[in-house]
Amino acid sequence: MTYHTSQNSTHASKSSASMSALLSWAEEAGEDRYAVLELKKVPARMSYADEELHLISADPVYFETNVAPAPYGMVSRAADLDAARRRGNARLRALIERFWAARGCAQPAQEDRATYTKVIDLVRAHEGFADRGDPLPTSFHKPLLTLRARCLVPFDELDQSEFDRVWGEATTGVRKSLRKIPNLIERLRNGHNLWPEITELLPSCNLVTPPSPGLHRARRILWKDLPEVFRADAERVFERAMVLPCSLKSWAKEQIAAGRPAVDIDKEVAERKRQRGRSPKNAKTATAGYRQAITWLLREQVLPSMDFDELSTLDALFMAEALEAACKSQITRCAASDTLKDADESSTLWSRFTNLMTLARHGLQDPEKVALLNVIKLVYEDYILPPDEMTAEATAVCDRLRKNPHLAATYVHAPSRLHAVARQALAEATTTDGEERALRLFAVAAAYAIQVSRPLRPGNLFTSRISGADKCPRNVHWIEDRAFAEIRFVAGEVKNRNALTVEVVGRDAEILWDWQMVHRPRLAKLRALERSPYLFPGKAMPRLRKAGLRLPTGAMSGAAIGELWDLGDRHLGLGLTPHQCRHATGTLMLAVDPGNFASVASVLANTEAVARAHYAKDSGEAAAAAVREALLAHHPDIFKRLKGRIK
The missing domain is CATH 1.10.443 (hpI Integrase; Chain A)
Structure with missing residues (x-):
């Protein structure tokens, strides 16, 4: 659960307190010894040294996404490790809740929770089996339990902004439950003749499932959304860059039909093969890599509010400003995320530059763009890690x-x-x-x-x-x-x-x-x-x-x-x-x-x-x-x- 301060509902930053501060508070407050022991196991579960407890955030969202899923085998030899981990996580979760409450962070008020409990009890009374005539299936109420644990407003006052907040701070597993909420409420609203006592307790607004947060994920650009003329130009460059036997055959046939001497055709084919070296073994995989590199480069040049109508040729994207912006954005996203690898531990930039270099050298055949890519690679070489160095x-x-x-x-x-x-x-x-x-x-x-x-x-x-x-x-x-x-x-x-x-x-x-x-x-x-x-x-x-x-x-x-x-x-x-x-x-x-x-x-x-x-x-x-x-x-x-x- 994430807590919010006073009326402003300002999220407690994950950097505002560490597990070390949580441990000091727990020992001073005389908290349950088993909860304290679980807290001391966190560094080992996260592959940290005991002295590095201060590097681990005490933010509740960070706990749910990083600490709770961490393996438990290195700190326990229990016969049922799954039960032991769930028990340990429950103790830690409750300890973190008390810690933030002691710091003045608001929790869902008891009277607000009661509004959810009342609806849950009424819904459960209508659950059962369809062959017995019960109108709702068993466990229909369970998503409401997830909502009750996280909302800071009464159920009848739940609106889209509060639902968006809960959704954005939820883990993947929790979102599976929250995803059912809009349809659940709509079904209860449509059954007003069967349960009028429930209908009057429902939120007044219609809720929609928000998109997955992807807080530190890059904005997705689909290849099909780009202009057709740009895609056609890019595909021609891709084909020229791969120097596949099939494309060489087609080109040779065109040249023969145009009346070009066979000696010249044979000489150029040999030169293309020599310059390209080994062709990709899988053309589809290579094409997918080229497309990813292009959309990665394009992402920082076109804002979400803009369209792609002005795009026409691929070579116009190869600019120093665009390359630097794409690199900085990649590094920033990795640094800000708790789930993405650090940029200097990932091969993403290496992959992007490798594909762009192939397009510049063999597709566009532009020495100036090859030189530009080499210069930018030199500037960001600390973050361009080949896969064979990722040990x-x-x-x-x-x-x-x-x-x-x-x-x-x-x-x-x-x-x-x-x-x-x-x-x-x-x-x-x-x-x-x-x-x-x-x-x-x-x-x-x-x-x-x-x-x-x-x-x-x-x-x-x-x-x-x-x-x-x-x-x-x-x-x-x-x-x-x-x-x-x-x-x-x-x-x-x-x-x-x-x-x-x-x-x-x-x-x-x-x-x-x-x-x-x-x-x-x-x-x-x-x-x-x-x-x-x-x-x-x-x-x-x-x-x-x-x-x-x-x-x-x-x-x-x-x-x-x-x-x-x-x-x-x-x-x-x-x-x-x-x-x-x-x-x-x-x-x-x-x-x-x-x-x-x-x-x-x-x-x-x-x-x-x-x-x-x-x-x-x-x-x-x-x-x-x-x-x-x-x-x-x-x-x-x-x-x-x-x-x-x-x-």
């Missing part, structure tokens, strides 16, 4: 395992642990929602069974196929039921274009079989996904497809993958993304066999140079050595299990 994520994972060696044990045993949690959840499920949640836990257990066997990139993991489609065969094969599965990816499906085979054996194979043959069909039926060919079914089109690779619809979307993985991490407390499992495996492999970067590269389907870049630094080697020492002392059986997986 901070791998270092952070290594450091986390070094400081918390028990997390390594949790990672290795993750499939079995999640499978046990899923079985218990399924046995206790009494509703369809509860059953679906349990089935999704089986899904994430199967995903971990694959990742700890041979960690895949997420794009490969979630496009594993159990049945074939048009020109896209299945790649999950059972060599021995329940005991041995192979997941085979052809060269065109893998990032570095090497064929890849994942072998899932033993207990991991049992978990994968249980998901594919028993629980996946049930989940697919509940969600009407029976036609999906993927091991992890969904409704989306796979992202970032390789050129020539025809993957069918029916995969999980990026958001669905994030939600599924988060569901599992609540019970593991690792704080690892699917991709970070690769870093965890790399660290553990070096703990098993120090210095064997070739083996790490082979398992991760990388080059040895990339493996060394990520794990050969002092931090990576120290992490591996520390993890090895700790695991030998506390979990010696893990090495035997891990060796069995990666041999």
Whole structure:
């Protein structure tokens, strides 16, 4: 909840108080010792040192978006980590509320809350089941609980400005509930003959769902919104920049028809190929990158209140003022956001400049614009970070395992642990929602069974196929039921274009079989996904497809993958993304066999140079050595299990 001061409703800035100030106040005020202990766990959850508590904001919105979702495994070894984290977050949330109240920040008045409670009670009285004649479904009132906890005005005085404020300060999960409020109120208003006692308590104005806040996100410019003449000119430049064989063929035919000598045509084709070097392997991906770079550059030149009518040619955008404005805006957004990476830790600027440089050099073929881009790159070189230099994520994972060696044990045993949690959840499920949640836990257990066997990139993991489609065969094969599965990816499906085979054996194979043959069909039926060919079914089109690779619809979307993985991490407390499992495996492999970067590269389907870049630094080697020492002392059986997986 966010609090507002006096009548001005001025939001308490996140920089106005830190967790260190909160701790001092809590100790002086004699606050509950368990709440204070939870507060002292915050630095470890956020990967800070204890002495850096003052760097963490005590702002309630910051808490909900950054602290509350932080993994809990490094500060607790509870059997039910999800329950432990929710309990700890509840204590912290209440402590922060009391802290801001003590500072004079207004809370929702009790009499205002009572107006919501009265409506909630009346609505619940009409809830039930349609086959019994009840007019409203069960749990219809729940979005009102979310609203009651956050609004500073009585329910009948709720207006669009207050709803916008609540929406703008809500997390993604809370907005899912708030999104139902306008339709809920409208349904209650339309049923005035059934419940006149409720109608008279409703807000007088109609509410609309605001757009997602995106406070520090860039203004979106759709390519289709740009003038047709500009898009046509840009597409011609894109085609010239890529120097694709198909475009060269078309150009050569035009030149032959125009009567140009073959010697001259052949000479120019050879020169274009020489200047371009390697052409993009995926024209669609390259075009998407060019468009993103152009809209990024255009964003700071055209205000939201202006239109694009004056745009006609691409080369007019390449100006020093525009490039500097785009860079400064990118850096400012990153610095102001709690969720975006810092500009000097992100490859965004590198990607934008790489695409613009390609267009200037090979598309526009303008040396002056190439020189301009080089000069601007020099000015902002501290923020232009190539992806192969982004080893901070791998270092952070290594450091986390070094400081918390028990997390390594949790990672290795993750499939079995999640499978046990899923079985218990399924046995206790009494509703369809509860059953679906349990089935999704089986899904994430199967995903971990694959990742700890041979960690895949997420794009490969979630496009594993159990049945074939048009020109896209299945790649999950059972060599021995329940005991041995192979997941085979052809060269065109893998990032570095090497064929890849994942072998899932033993207990991991049992978990994968249980998901594919028993629980996946049930989940697919509940969600009407029976036609999906993927091991992890969904409704989306796979992202970032390789050129020539025809993957069918029916995969999980990026958001669905994030939600599924988060569901599992609540019970593991690792704080690892699917991709970070690769870093965890790399660290553990070096703990098993120090210095064997070739083996790490082979398992991760990388080059040895990339493996060394990520794990050969002092931090990576120290992490591996520390993890090895700790695991030998506390979990010696893990090495035997891990060796069995990666041999």
